[in-house]
Amino acid sequence: MSIFGLVQKITIAIDGYSSCGKSTLAKTLAQKLHYNYIDTGAMYRAVTLYALRHKLIDETTLEVNVNELIKKLPDIEISFEFNTATHHSDVILNGENVEKEIRTMQVSERVSKISSIKEVREKMVTAQRQMGKHKAVVLDGRDIGTHVFPKAELKLFMTADMDVRTKRRMDEYSSKGQYFSFEEVKQSLMQRDYDDINRIESPLIKADDAVVLDNSELSREEQLEFVLKLISDLQLIANKEEQAKH
Numbered sequence: 001m002s003i004f005g006l007v008q009k010i011t012i013a014i015d016g017y018s019s020c021g022k023s024t025l026a027k028t029l030a031q032k033l034h035y036n037y038i039d040t041g042a043m044y045r046a047v048t049l050y051a052l053r054h055k056l057i058d059e060t061t062l063e064v065n066v067n068e069l070i071k072k073l074p075d076i077e078i079s080f081e082f083n084t085a086t087h088h089s090d091v092i093l094n095g096e097n098v099e100k101e102i103r104t105m106q107v108s109e110r111v112s113k114i115s116s117i118k119e120v121r122e123k124m125v126t127a128q129r130q131m132g133k134h135k136a137v138v139l140d141g142r143d144i145g146t147h148v149f150p151k152a153e154l155k156l157f158m159t160a161d162m163d164v165r166t167k168r169r170m171d172e173y174s175s176k177g178q179y180f181s182f183e184e185v186k187q188s189l190m191q192r193d194y195d196d197i198n199r200i201e202s203p204l205i206k207a208d209d210a211v212v213l214d215n216s217e218l219s220r221e222e223q224l225e226f227v228l229k230l231i232s233d234l235q236l237i238a239n240k241e242e243q244a245k246h
């Protein structure tokens with residue numbers, strides 16, 4: 001059965017480590033299936049940018065003024081806007097397109113602290129559930145399959161070799177005119193993984209029913225093919241269950 005024959009709209013949750021290609025796969029899938037894509041990491045990055053701009057992060061110690069940030073949470077409005085040039089959604093912080101500003105090393109190095117704050121997570125998760133409530137959605141992040149949408153019909157847990165991930169992130173930075181050494185980028189990724197796995201609030205963990213996708217040696221096309229096959233299998237099972245009812 002063709003994937004385009006999908007009648008049942010589903011929720012696709014993609015979790016995994018930093019720089020594993022989650023968002024690339026999620027964007028491609030969303031485009032292919034005509035689903036919405038929600039980049040939940042971009043939301044935590046936008047809160048981090050807000051905290052930086054409002055001097056709520058000490059530049060020397062990197063300590064966050066948590067109480068002040070919590071007080072300011074009602075003033076933080078995050079949404080997505082479709083970009084007709086890139087055909088992907090950009091993140092909007094209080095009316096400003098900050099898609100570029102949230103992808104810097106400065107934000108990357110501070111986002112783990114911000115995303116470990118319970119009140120920040122509660123606000124983001126509420127918004128994510130609201131945006132995804134009609135299904136037909138692909139979300140990528142760290143806690144989608146375990147916490148945001150634990151009943152998602154398809155859950156993927158993405159991983160890849162650390163050196164492959166480092167190289168990918170270096171290429172991403174350099175394509176934006178930001179240059180860092182291999183070791184600097186690797187350290188930053190390892191630190192982020194450590195923080196994501198070890199935080200108290202919704203740590204990064206594979207959901208029991210998630211399918212592991214190690215894409216160290218897979219092309220984008222191969223990854224897409226793998227997931228489309230999973231979706232098509234799901235659809236067949238759903239159809240069989242439906243037929244058994246009649």
Ligand code: DC
Binds near residue numbers: 140
């Ligand atoms: O996917 P990313 O690298 O843009 O995510 C940025 C950070 O946000 C990442 O270090 C962990 C955090 N994050 C999270 O805690 N929960 C999510 N659902 C998504 C991202």
